[in-house]
Each structure stands twice: as structure tokens, then as C-alpha cells.
Amino acid sequence: MTANLHWLTQATKAPNETARSAAQARQGQLTKPPGSLGKLEAIAIQLAALQGCEKPRAEKVFISIFAGDHGVAEEGVSAFPQAVTAEMVKNFARGGAAISVLAKQLGATLQVVNLGTAFDTGELPGVLQCNLGKGTANFARAAAMTQSQLAAALQAGCDSAVQAQKTGAQLYIGGEMGIANTTAAAALACALLQKSPQQLAGPGTGLDQAGVQRKAEVVARALALHAAHLGEPLEALRRLGGFEIAALTGAFISCAQRGIPVLADGYISTVAALLAVRIQPGVASWLLFAHRSAEPGHILMLEAMQAEPLLNLGMRLGEGSGAATAVAILRLACALHNDMATFAEAGVQGKI
Amino acid sequence: MTANLHWLTQATKAPNETARSAAQARQGQLTKPPGSLGKLEAIAIQLAALQGCEKPRAEKVFISIFAGDHGVAEEGVSAFPQAVTAEMVKNFARGGAAISVLAKQLGATLQVVNLGTAFDTGELPGVLQCNLGKGTANFARAAAMTQSQLAAALQAGCDSAVQAQKTGAQLYIGGEMGIANTTAAAALACALLQKSPQQLAGPGTGLDQAGVQRKAEVVARALALHAAHLGEPLEALRRLGGFEIAALTGAFISCAQRGIPVLADGYISTVAALLAVRIQPGVASWLLFAHRSAEPGHILMLEAMQAEPLLNLGMRLGEGSGAATAVAILRLACALHNDMATFAEAGVQGKI
Numbered sequence: 001m002t003a004n005l006h007w008l009t010q011a012t013k014a015p016n017e018t019a020r021s022a023a024q025a026r027q028g029q030l031t032k033p034p035g036s037l038g039k040l041e042a043i044a045i046q047l048a049a050l051q052g053c054e055k056p057r058a059e060k061v062f063i064s065i066f067a068g069d070h071g072v073a074e075e076g077v078s079a080f081p082q083a084v085t086a087e088m089v090k091n092f093a094r095g096g097a098a099i100s101v102l103a104k105q106l107g108a109t110l111q112v113v114n115l116g117t118a119f120d121t122g123e124l125p126g127v128l129q130c131n132l133g134k135g136t137a138n139f140a141r142a143a144a145m146t147q148s149q150l151a152a153a154l155q156a157g158c159d160s161a162v163q164a165q166k167t168g169a170q171l172y173i174g175g176e177m178g179i180a181n182t183t184a185a186a187a188l189a190c191a192l193l194q195k196s197p198q199q200l201a202g203p204g205t206g207l208d209q210a211g212v213q214r215k216a217e218v219v220a221r222a223l224a225l226h227a228a229h230l231g232e233p234l235e236a237l238r239r240l241g242g243f244e245i246a247a248l249t250g251a252f253i254s255c256a257q258r259g260i261p262v263l264a265d266g267y268i269s270t271v272a273a274l275l276a277v278r279i280q281p282g283v284a285s286w287l288l289f290a291h292r293s294a295e296p297g298h299i300l301m302l303e304a305m306q307a308e309p310l311l312n313l314g315m316r317l318g319e320g321s322g323a324a325t326a327v328a329i330l331r332l333a334c335a336l337h338n339d340m341a342t343f344a345e346a347g348v349q350g351k352i
Numbered sequence: 353m354t355a356n357l358h359w360l361t362q363a364t365k366a367p368n369e370t371a372r373s374a375a376q377a378r379q380g381q382l383t384k385p386p387g388s389l390g391k392l393e394a395i396a397i398q399l400a401a402l403q404g405c406e407k408p409r410a411e412k413v414f415i416s417i418f419a420g421d422h423g424v425a426e427e428g429v430s431a432f433p434q435a436v437t438a439e440m441v442k443n444f445a446r447g448g449a450a451i452s453v454l455a456k457q458l459g460a461t462l463q464v465v466n467l468g469t470a471f472d473t474g475e476l477p478g479v480l481q482c483n484l485g486k487g488t489a490n491f492a493r494a495a496a497m498t499q500s501q502l503a504a505a506l507q508a509g510c511d512s513a514v515q516a517q518k519t520g521a522q523l524y525i526g527g528e529m530g531i532a533n534t535t536a537a538a539a540l541a542c543a544l545l546q547k548s549p550q551q552l553a554g555p556g557t558g559l560d561q562a563g564v565q566r567k568a569e570v571v572a573r574a575l576a577l578h579a580a581h582l583g584e585p586l587e588a589l590r591r592l593g594g595f596e597i598a599a600l601t602g603a604f605i606s607c608a609q610r611g612i613p614v615l616a617d618g619y620i621s622t623v624a625a626l627l628a629v630r631i632q633p634g635v636a637s638w639l640l641f642a643h644r645s646a647e648p649g650h651i652l653m654l655e656a657m658q659a660e661p662l663l664n665l666g667m668r669l670g671e672g673s674g675a676a677t678a679v680a681i682l683r684l685a686c687a688l689h690n691d692m693a694t695f696a697e698a699g700v701q702g703k704i
């Protein structure tokens with residue numbers, strides 16, 4: 001491991017088991033049948049353990065959107081042209097994208113990081129330009145990233161977690177934008193889970209059946225090309241990943257090192273979360289899962305993480321949009337947990 | 353039909369198909385792959401049709417909680433004592449219940465209607481006292497309600513819809529509280545869907561297996577007793593229902609007559625919704641479904657209504673709590689629908 005990656009090996013924090021127990025006990029005293037708030041109870045208790053206090057909150061939310069292009073787009077694996085990545089970065093900056101609207105509604109901080117797009121976006125207000133390259137190399141023909149690109153992308157994620165910590169974030173969301181990035185995610189998922197491209201390549205932004213077949217073939221070709229080097233998660237990430245996937249991986253590891261709960265989004269985000277856990281198993285404790293995406297491979301990823309997401313709305317947009325949507329539920333879960341009366345306070349009788 | 357029930361036969365409004373088409377067209381122009389917001393797209397379009405405008409809103413939400421006791425509680429079909437109904441009405445009034453917390457978080461109007469509890473609550477601020485009786489009769493031995501109790505309960509629901517309309521509500525939620533009301537709901541569901549008590553009696557607030565079995569036996573006994581009179585939905589409601597179930601039924605019919613969209617909650621609420629549809633088929637268009645409850649019979653009810661609810665969080669509390677939770681999602685769906693940029697506005701290219 002090169003010197004500039006040593007931060008990845010720093011220990012992650014441990015959840016606070018005292019706070020977890022206190023929150024669990026509190027749930028049992030609230031004026032409702034035990035368990036009757038379902039997942040809202042479990043998520044409040046989990047957040048209490050991560051925030052180290054009996055009454056958790058999800059008011060201060062930090063959202064980072066990482067954008068980057070993918071050389072593999074030249075294989076015709078996306079329903080949209082590559083120019084859309086840069087165009088969407090501009091759309092984020094102007095407030096017109098789904099995640100812009102959601103962040104505004106939630107009063108969340110939204111940071112946009114352009115790691116490297118094939119088309120120049122120019123300077124944009126509120127967009128951090130990292131210029132790691134005009135997208136990755138086509139991983140069906142070569143390694144997607146150089147060592148220094150990988151290190152810089154991971155570091156950009158770490159920087160974002162540092163920024164989140166500075167703002168006092170109670171919750172971190174990482175989102176992404178990058179035409180063809182479900183192809184990179186599928187390739188990584190195949191490498192990490194030992195599954196076939198047919199199981200993990202899906203329609204993404206809207207491929208037809210022939211397109212999905214082509215995508216699976218491209219992934220199969222890439223897996224054959226890099227086969228000897230996929231046993232180590234960082235090297236798999238460098239060869240098959242993308243700038244934004246590496247940044248998300250770095251961000252999730254850094255959040256776990258700093259004790260910031262992470263709300264994982266959909267397919268791409270979950271692949272990054274799995275990479276983060278493979279690199280640093282302690283990351284697993286810091287991950288909450290927002291939703292089950294419509295991308296078919298996502299369910300396999302979630303099973304591999306033993307994740308039971310809050311929502312299943314058939315969303316498949318990325319940008320952190322599923323996670324942002326789940327914030328609304330998380331906030332209500334916290335309000336119920338924190339503000340409901342106990343049986344004793346209300347003078348209500350418990351179970352017979 | 354007696355004179356005081358004639359209002360039930362008034363026509364329901366029709367959704368606005370022009371607004372639906374406009375909303376549908378708008379969704380196709382927003383800067384995202386078509387369909388990538390999943391159910392958030394569908395619900396925004398549905399709400400647009402119901403509100404008769406291209407850009408729907410769910411800001412002004414009116415929540416009515418109807419409370420009433422059930423004579424069938426004496427058969428030992430609930431995990432909680434009957435006194436809890438009145439105690440929870442007090443808890444609603446003091447702001448300590450789940451729905452109180454949710455309504456406050458959402459800035460929703462919360463109206464509490466005590467139709468008739470076995471234990472006296474006394475006058476309470478913000479609680480409308482209807483005094484229809486000290487709960488219903490035990491429907492395993494007699495009809496639950498008299499004709500005049502049924503009419504008064506339906507009318508209380510109608511009055512609530514009138515009140516919602518006066519406040520300019522963009523969305524109506526009906527909740528309920530009543531120890532043993534899942535037993536009444538199960539009996540009604542059996543009558544309406546021609547299913548067996550074993551399929552529709554569940555643990556409710558927390559019965560063990562023996563308790564569920566006893567509940568199914570009580571329902572079976574009631575169905576046998578009233579068998580000759582269950583073909584007509586209003587009479588089934590009078591014999592097997594409860595004050596709060598009748599009020600919800602009346603409220604849903606009245607909302608559909610006034611053109612107020614209804615967000616249905618869990619098991620009890622869905623039984624009332626099905627009754628409303630059987631009495632007035634036009635009600636179906638005005639129903640949105642919030643969540644799939646953990647009560648096993650709810651899934652059969654939802655299938656009968658061809659409903660695909662937004663959430664599946666394992667909630668089983670009632671009080672309208674699942675519907676209130678879904679409001680947060682509905683609001684984000686509206687914000688995305690209303691505020692995202694179109695491809696043209698953002699200069700983003702569409703599908704290849």
C-alpha cells in the first residue's frame with residue numbers, strides 16, 4: 001500500500017452500546033404496543049448507538065455528490081450519451097436535479113465534487129473541481145485508474161467526510177453521477193461477490209434487453225482481462241471502478257473513522273459500501289441502508305451486506321436521491337423515539 | 353336506507369384527467385431517466401389528477417383520529433385492557449401519542465373524535481365528544497351497533513371531511529383507536545372478501561398464537577350468528593363494525609364526494625376504505641395507500657383493493673401513523689415533480 005493510502009488503515013470508531021441499550025429500553029416504554037413502529041424503532045435505536053446518545057437526530061444532513069466519467073461508456077453500455085455527466089453537474093449547481101430539490105426540501109448541505117468529466121463543465125458555483133482526468137480509462141481494455149488517480153479519488157471522499165464533520169453532520173449521504181457507472185458497479189460487484197455478469201448487469205438508466213446483454217458481455221470481458229488482480233479490493237477498485245465509486249469508498253471509510261453515520265443510497269453507493277467494508281470491516285457498523293433500488297443486482301448487494309433498507313420505491317436514479325428520500329423517514333423515526341410519551345408519563349396501562 | 357343515510361348515495365367527484373395527462377407529460381421532461389423515481393412519479397401524477405392541477409401539493413394535511421370501544425373486547429381478543437382506549441384519547445389530547453408527534457412534525461391539523469369509550473375520558477381540550485355509547489355491543493352475541501349509532505358514526509366521519517374541506521386540506525388521513533378493533537376489522541374483512549377467519553385474524557397489538565386462535569374462533573362465531581345479513585355492506589358494518597370503522601367509512605365517502613384525496617393507513621383503515629368502495633364505487637379513485645402493515649390480513653385487503661402502498665416498514669400501530677409517515681414521502685414526491693428542471697430548461701440531452 002502506497003504512503004498516501006495509509007489513512008485507510010486507521011481504525012474505525014465503535015458504536016456506543018450504552019446508548020443503544022438506553023434507546024432500546026426507551027422504545028419499550030413508549031405508549032404503543034412493543035414493536036408496533038416496525039423498522040422506525042430499529043433505525044432510531046441504531047442511530048442512537050452511532051450518535052452515542054439515547055435520543056438521536058437526523059437534522060443536520062451532509063450530502064456529497066461525486067461525479068466522474070467512465071471510459072467504458074465507449075462500449076455503448078448506457079442509454080444516455082457521455083456528455084450528460086457534465087451537463088448534470090451543471091444541473092446540480094443550478095438546483096434543477098432531483099438531489100438538488102431533495103437537499104433543499106430537507107435543508108441539507110449539498111456539496112458537488114467533479115472528479116473528472118469527459119466534457120469540461122467550466123468553473124461552477126458550489127462545485128469542487130478535482131480534475132483527475134477526462135474520465136477513467138475503458139476498463140474492458142485497461143485498468144480504469146492509475147494508482148495516483150485512485151489515491152486522489154479516495155482522498156476526495158475522505159476530504160468530504162472531514163467537511164461533513166466540520167459542519168456537525170448527524171448523517172452523511174454520498175451520491176454519484178457518471179454515465180456508464182452501473183457497468184463499473186456491476187463489474188466490481190461480480191468481483192466482490194463472485195457472481196456472474198448476467199446476475200449483476202441491469203438496465204441502469206434504461207437499456208433494452210439487447211443493451212443489458214451487451215453490458216454483461218463487456219463486464220465479462222473486463223473480468224477476464226483483470227482476473228489475476230481482483231482478489232484485493234483496492235486493486236479491484238482501481239481496475240474496474242470509477243472516480244466517484246472510489247470517492248464514495250473513501251468517504252464511507254472516513255465517516256466510520258470519524259463516527260459519522262452513513263445512509264447508503266442505491267446500486268453504485270452499495271458497491272462502494274461493500275468495498276469500504278472489505279477494506280475496513282468496521283465500516284459495516286456505520287452503514288444504514290436507505291432503499292432497495294429497481295436495479296436488479298442491488299438486491300444481491302443488499303443481501304451480501306445483510307441490509308434491510310427502509311424504502312422500496314422502485315427508484316433507480318442515483319445522485320443519492322433514494323437516501324435523501326429516506327431522510328424524511330429517519331427524521332420521523334427520531335421524532336417518535338424522542339418525543340412520544342412513556343406509559344408512565346401518560347398513565348396508560350401496558351400489555352395484559 | 354333510512355333518511356339520515358341518504359347522503360351516502362350522493363355522487364363522488366371524478367378525478368381530472370387533463371391534469372393527470374399534464375402531470376404525466378411533465379414527468380417525462382424532468383432531468384432524469386424516465387421512470388427512475390419509481391413510485392414517487394406515480395403518486396405525484398395520481399395526486400395531480402385528484403387535485404386537478406399539474407403541480408400537486410401535500411402541505412395542508414388534515415388528520416382525524418376516531419376512537420371507540422368494542423364490546424367484543426370481553427371475549428379476550430386483545431393484548432391490552434379496554435381502559436387503554438380512553439387513556440389513549442387523553443394521550444392524543446396531551447400530545448404524547450405517535451400520531452400526535454407525527455402531526456406536529458408534519459405541521460398537520462389533528463382532530464380527535466371520541467365516538468364512545470367504555471371508560472369516561474371527561475372533557476378534553478381538542479377532543480370532540482360524540483357519546484354514541486360506552487362502546488359497541490359484543491358482535492359475537494348481537495349486532496355491534498343500532499341503526500342510529502351507525503348513522504351517527506357515519507355522520508361523524510362526514511363532519512370531519514367537511515371540516516377538512518373548510519381548512520383547505522390537500523390530503524385527508526383517517527386514523528383510529530379502539531381496543532379489539534382488529535377483531536372487528538377481521539370480521540368485516542371476512543364478510544367482504546369471503547375469506548376465512550384464519551386468514552384475516554392476526555396478532556393485532558401483540559396476541560400470542562393461542563390468542564390469535566381465540567380471536568379467529570370469536571370471528572367465526574360472529575360470522576355464523578350474522579350470516580344471513582352480511583351481503584349488504586352497511587348492514588355488515590352495523591353488525592360487525594365499530595364506531596370508529598363506521599366513521600372512517602363515512603369520512604372516506606364524504607372526501608370522495610368533496611374531492612379531497614384520502615391517504616389510507618393500515619388494517620382498520622383499509623377495511624373502512626373497502627366498505628366505502630362497496631357502498632360508493634367512485635371512492636376508489638380518491639384513495640392513496642400509505643403502507644403495508646405487519647398485520648397479516650392487511651395484504652389480502654390491499655390485494656382486494658389493487659393497492660400498491662408506498663411504504664412497508666412493518667408498522668402495526670394504527671392511529672393513522674403509517675399514513676402520517678408516508679406524508680413525508682408524498683411531499684418529497686411533489687417537490688421533485690414540481691421543482692426539478694426539465695431537459696430543455698437544463699440543457700441536458702435525453703436518451704440516445
